[in-house]
Amino acid sequence: MRRSGESGIELVVCHRVSESLWALPKGTPHSGESVEQTALREVNEETGLEVEITGHVDTIRYSFVRQTSDTVRYPDIQPGQAVTFDKEVHFFLMRKTGGDVSSHDHEFDEVRWVGLDSAREMLTYDNEVRVVEKAVALFEGPPCGQARH
Numbered sequence: 001m002r003r004s005g006e007s008g009i010e011l012v013v014c015h016r017v018s019e020s021l022w023a024l025p026k027g028t029p030h031s032g033e034s035v036e037q038t039a040l041r042e043v044n045e046e047t048g049l050e051v052e053i054t055g056h057v058d059t060i061r062y063s064f065v066r067q068t069s070d071t072v073r074y075p076d077i078q079p080g081q082a083v084t085f086d087k088e089v090h091f092f093l094m095r096k097t098g099g100d101v102s103s104h105d106h107e108f109d110e111v112r113w114v115g116l117d118s119a120r121e122m123l124t125y126d127n128e129v130r131v132v133e134k135a136v137a138l139f140e141g142p143p144c145g146q147a148r149h
């Protein structure tokens with residue numbers, strides 16, 4: 001999501017204190033969801049914003065290892081066993097249509113609008129900074145709520 005703010009173009013970033021993490025919103029699909037449906041649902045849950053997709057930015061892939069006790073989702077593991085997760089994340093340009101970041105869910109401790117320079121400095125992972133750079137290159141027209149001149 002982007003908007004025009006005090007510091008120029010702003011976007012939404014999410015903070016998780018326990019991991020000292022600043023990230024773009026993203027998540028895991030529910031059964032039968034398209035990547036677009038997942039993106040819309042996850043952004044709404046994690047940020048409190050209602051949005052519409054205006055374009056595709058990029059797809060990134062990465063792996064991480066985490067201990068999990070979720071034997072419902074992962075019935076073949078022992079509680080506390082380390083599991084490798086392979087993740088593919090689709091990032092989209094989005095326009096805010098409603099909602100407010102104060103309505104975000106429990107997954108993040110803080111969600112806020114920040115200027116592009118702040119986002120580049122705050123984001124924990126370089127691959128997400130690259131996504132922001134690609135998004136900036138794709139921006140067409142004025143931010144939401146402003147007419148073309």
